[in-house]
Amino acid sequence: MDHGEATTTTEQAATASHLGPPLVELVDVNKHFGDLHVLRDINLTVRKGEVLVVIGPSGSGKSTLCRAINRLEPIDSGTIRIDGQPLPEEGRELARLRADVGMVFQSFNLFAHKTVLDNVTLGPRKVRRVGKAEAEKEALALLDRVGVKNQAHKVPAQLSGGQQQRVAIARSLAMHPKVMLFDEPTSALDPEMINEVLDAMVALAREGMTMVVVTHEMGFARKAADRVVFMSDGQIVEQATPEEFFTNPRSDRAKDFLSKILTH
Numbered sequence: 058m059d060h061g062e063a064t065t066t067t068e069q070a071a072t073a074s075h076l077g078p079p080l081v082e083l084v085d086v087n088k089h090f091g092d093l094h095v096l097r098d099i100n101l102t103v104r105k106g107e108v109l110v111v112i113g114p115s116g117s118g119k120s121t122l123c124r125a126i127n128r129l130e131p132i133d134s135g136t137i138r139i140d141g142q143p144l145p146e147e148g149r150e151l152a153r154l155r156a157d158v159g160m161v162f163q164s165f166n167l168f169a170h171k172t173v174l175d176n177v178t179l180g181p182r183k184v185r186r187v188g189k190a191e192a193e194k195e196a197l198a199l200l201d202r203v204g205v206k207n208q209a210h211k212v213p214a215q216l217s218g219g220q221q222q223r224v225a226i227a228r229s230l231a232m233h234p235k236v237m238l239f240d241e242p243t244s245a246l247d248p249e250m251i252n253e254v255l256d257a258m259v260a261l262a263r264e265g266m267t268m269v270v271v272t273h274e275m276g277f278a279r280k281a282a283d284r285v286v287f288m289s290d291g292q293i294v295e296q297a298t299p300e301e302f303f304t305n306p307r308s309d310r311a312k313d314f315l316s317k318i319l320t321h
């Protein structure tokens with residue numbers, strides 16, 4: 058994650074030694090909602106161990122991109138591969154893909170009437186057929202990792218938003234995903250809870266997890282991202298290292314966007 062000089066180019070970042078082979082590949086991906094062309098010829102490769110931050114104005118297609126990667130949203134044309142395999146259309150193969158691709162949303166989507174522990178063990182027990190004792194042992198270890206082990210026997214409503222989001226991260230990790238997608242994971246949180254969630258994500262990045270993170274948190278991008286992708290109107294307009302992007306954006310659209318988020 059340390060690429061040395063601030064002038065490191067995108068190409069150098071993409072060949073940084075800690076990165077493995079391509080894990081998520083999008084080739085000429087297009088997607089429409091009716092007349093609206095929301096993903097336009099998206100070409101993007103995320104390598105094993107890479108942390109990619111996706112940034113851009115509201116409505117630029119960031120969520121659709123994430124949803125396309127785990128096929129919550131079908132695409133109109135192009136190819137998406139996870140670990141070399143094209144996305145399956147449906148059935149058991151699709152369920153397996155969903156297990157490979159963890160997703161954490163803005164809203165935590167925890168089961169309200171189940172305990173934190175049950176929320177985390179449910180997926181492994183149902184989908185991966187892990188036994189109860191083993192699933193609980195791993196769940197507690199994951200909850201510990203994100204700092205909420207002592208909340209295991211509560212229900213979500215008894216937790217703060219920041220704690221719930223960390224439970225959502227543990228729940229995703231329990232499926233042993235190959236890649237984790239985060240779609241604005243801190244944007245629904247009160248400001249004082251943002252850092253505890255970002256810290257858990259930084260730790261995950263440092264452990265080598267492959268991550269695609271939609272966020273405007275520049276501190277996270279600078280600390281953890283290998284690469285920043287700037288989207289506007291369904292296109293990838295610019296990609297660079299965080300340092301390069303935030304200090305020297307090249308396109309007018311990126312300059313305009315950054316001037317808006319930086320003045321707040």
Ligand SMILES: Nc1ncnc2c1ncn2[C@@H]1O[C@H](COP(=O)(O)OP(=O)(O)O)[C@@H](O)[C@H]1O
Pocket residue numbers: 090093095113114115116117118119120121122
């Ligand atoms: N299910 C949908 N049906 C119709 N339009 C949609 C749907 N989901 C998103 N859109 C539109 O697609 C565009 C991209 O949305 P989205 O991917 O959510 O952008 P972002 O996450 O960057 O804000 C927006 O104009 C949005 O209104």
Ligand SMILES: [Mg+2]
Pocket residue numbers: 119120121240241
């Ligand atoms: Mg969005």
